Amino acid sequence: MPLILQRLGRLPVVLLAAFFCLLPGQAAGLDMVYRSEIRPLLDQFCFECHADEDTEADINLDSFESVADIRRNTKVWLKVDDMLSSRQMPPKKADKPSDGQRAKLQQWVHSLLLEEARARAGDPGRVALRRLNNDEYNYSVRDLTGVASLNPTREFPIDG
Known part of the structure; x- marks a missing residue:
């Protein structure tokens, strides 16, 4: 590769770095x-x-x-x-x-x-993961799909 192309290849990077350094x-x-x-x-x-x-x-x-x-x-x-x-x-x-x-x-x-x-928001700390029970899961899926007769938890184990 010719020397001029090698030097020009670095020019955009240098100009971009200089631009971001000058931004307030x-x-x-x-x-x-x-x-x-x-x-x-x-x-x-x-x-x-x-x-x-x-x-x-x-x-x-x-x-x-x-x-x-x-x-x-x-x-x-x-x-x-x-x-x-x-x-x-x-x-x-x-x-x-x-x-x-x-x-x-x-x-x-x-x-x-x-x-x-x-x-000022800071770190909210550790967020506890919470599991939906079967009824909550059914209601959520019904709300999301709009199908009132849907019962996706019928095959799930019983809550307990």
Whole structure:
């Protein structure tokens, strides 16, 4: 094989490795998006009522400077997610975000909460396997097949 082909054969692998090394992690990506896109939306539509000392509903969104701050108090962001989803916020008299802006904000909050839930989930421990008794097995097979007269356990040993 010519030397040039041998060297070019390694080039895609090297470029791919370099590309993945330069990609920011999920947490860094969320923080960049928060600072560049989400925080300005909050500033535009939320900070009038939910910033500084005198805040509505005791929610001060201005105190969240970074994703790390948000992760320390996700309960507030669960409320934010609920209020955005139900369209209770911003209130009727306030400026409203466009549907695209609302979707971007909701998607970002949902992504952050999902990532945080996964990070905090931990190991559930050992899962005990459980066996169905004959009746449970019959009912399960009947439900799955839709055949009410099916009795697959008639040849099984008696439970005991």
